[in-house]
Amino acid sequence: MTELSVPVRKPARPHFSSGPCAKPPGWSPDKISTESLGRSHRSKIGKSRLKYCIDLLREVLQVPDTHRIGIVPGSDTGAVEMAMWTMLGARPVTTLAWESFGAGWVTDAVKQLKIDPTVMEAPYGELPELGGVDWSNDVIFTWNGTTSGVRVPNGDWIADDREGLSIADATSAVFAQDIAWDKVDVLTFSWQKVLGGEGAHGVLILGPRAVERLESYTPSWPLPKVFRLTKGGKLIEGVFIGETINTPSMLAVEDAIFALEWAKSVGGLEGMMARANANAAALNALVEDRDWLGHLAADPATRSNTSVCLTVEGADTDFIKKFAGLLEAEDAAYDIAGYRDAPAGLRIWCGATVDTADIEALGPWLDWAWESLKA
Template identity: 65%
Template sequence: MGRSHRSKAGKAKLSAAITQSRDLLRLPEEYRLAIVPASDTGAVEMALWSLLGARGVDMLAWESFGSGWVSDVTKQLRLDDVRVIEADYGGLPDLASVDTDRDVVFTWNGTTSGVRVPDGDWIADDRKGLTICDATSAAFAQELPWHKLDVVTFSWQKVLGGEAAHGMLVLSPRAVERLENYTPPWPLPKLFRMTKAGKLTEDLFKGATINTPSMLAVEDYLSALNWAEKIGGLPALIGRADANLQVIAEWVAQSDWVDFLAADPATRS
């Protein structure tokens, strides 16, 4: 294991982490993937601070993580045109009311309430806004309809059980277009910057990270990716997650004192 992320060997490891993640998740060829600082939280914050403000935004919240993104957008970014569409714990917001001609921010799998969106059918294919999806509890465990998602974030530790502190940021061509044609009115810290002179920093999506990653954590992540491929790739990972849920469901069915918070089986995390 090398120490330098700028060495030839270090760059190769980081590039492999991106390539193997792309392959395992079956990302469309035109989508970009980068390793970013501060886990899934850092990836989401990069997207919010870099992309929002170009048009109105619908914020979806039905558990604590989604509510946290609402707080960031309303209290930190303080955007003028924000619609907060909420639901109580155990339910989903009215997805039919979401306007995808606006930007949309949501969590795919809300683990603190045990509720996920069942699919992406509510997202228009001809949308004008960007869909920004916190998928840290869904990537590698649930099907993600990539053509419906413009920005997707996840971490190394949540589903694959890797080491913490490193996030992953997926960008669609539409998200890249926004980055290259829109400049937010607020300052962007170095850790959030993905463009230079109005052009995407392409090296970021080849493994040239913004700051120094832990090469030990990189090796651990590569080990997790290799294991995932060995057991059968994405279908096997999703199958394991579904099988685990079935074990819990069978226990709940036999219990007289516990039940799922999510009444609809299709939305159970």
């Protein structure tokens, strides 16, 4: 490979981070409310802001009153593992995995909880056979595979008369995809993904059947304090009105409130989904115009509209690292290399916090990086 300075003319820079934690347009630190900062989360103002955040989550996501919403420790991982440790073991379990995070829940079920689940797997870019799921089991799945760009098409495959619980890791699906709340018993996410918020906290949403499980079943293994959702056989209701299990970052909470208020300003859930869909369509147009780019998720019906994973002709991990590095050095795009466990490729964030014009502006930069490395 010959050493080049500027192999092609550099395009105009987009104005965004294309990684999976992109801030909403217009965000800046001085726009974050400071009224709860430096105060106890158990103070009147602290509890009121936590409850306001939960109320905003319910409003924007259109979560029915039948479902409880709690802010919990440990990001989405903490929320998923809280559900697994407190609810699994009452009946057989099925785990679905088609990307790295789903595979992580398989590991938890097999190696940590040792509950011998039925494991249904598919390679990156594909889904397992959803019609083959046994709904007499508890079922754990990712609604949107963040590291593979493959999502479930809808909730139709989840049985209405299920005996087991449906437990959905939806951290890169909420605020961008329509969630069938009547099909979901447990849903988890972290606001750092589709809201572009700060990390560390997860959100746990429980339907009535999940609450019934918690109040009627005690697992055989010990539960750490940060996982405990019941006391004396009853749900700790305070967790779902802002009385968190442990000390939250009120700065992260205020940041999430900013993002939720912004989401309301762009049309709420419908507006957020429309923005993500427009971004995904713009990226798809870029892919179709370039014979060296492709989609890891071949089926458009199950292709993510947030974490869109792309294949690059002939690329290996080293090539992708250099490709992403070129763009980052030019402040053109950040964090677009595919996940470390995924096939070598790019992952472009198309969630609602990104403007479509910036997805479109990314195209010439992709060409520039490609031509630079191929010259």
